[in-house]
Amino acid sequence: AQRVTQPEKLLSVFKGAPVELKCNYSYSGSPELFWYVQYSRQRLQLLLRHISRESIKGFTADLNKGETSFHLKKPFAQEEDSAMYYCALKGTGRRALTFGSGTRLQVQP
């Protein structure tokens, strides 16, 4: 079975502080990992995927297969980063994503 764990329900930081949203997964094969974001009153949207190895809005995430983690990081948080963040996994041959329970990021001024 595949599983995604986001241990923090809420992460509160001050503007300019570094941010790390944790995501751990359980899957025996080679997964695809994603981060989705949901801003207030907006629909979920893709933030980034591990295969792209890109930085979006200053966020990066590295897949660590040894630690089965895909943590989302940003060196300097901005108030507009405040949102709900979901980590998601797609297994080989699987036809749906498995989502974590989400972490609410609150960036205070």
Place this chain on the structure above:
Amino acid sequence: DADVTQTPRNRITKTGKRIMLECSQTKGHDRMYWYRQDPGLGLRLIYYSFDVKDINKGEISDGYSVSRQAQAKFSLSLESAIPNQTALYFCATMGHPYNEQFFGPGTRLTVL
């Protein structure tokens, strides 16, 4: 712009009523999904479909049914609504080959 739309956006109903939530997409994607979102539980998959003849149960399909009327339409029904089905429901499509999901705006359902 190609989009995923859901109707209604908000619905309040009573226990025992039959409810249908509708989803339409203009993205041309074959794969469509229904999720429910609950605080602290994230998104849980209810049903998904790869085409009009391919319908699959997700992790929490009990109490729900779906219909894929066409490539662009995927409806979710609650045959006899109960209060613990109060949630935010999202429809999504998935593109290929990049496996990115595109979500609708959500339907807030309250069962009294």
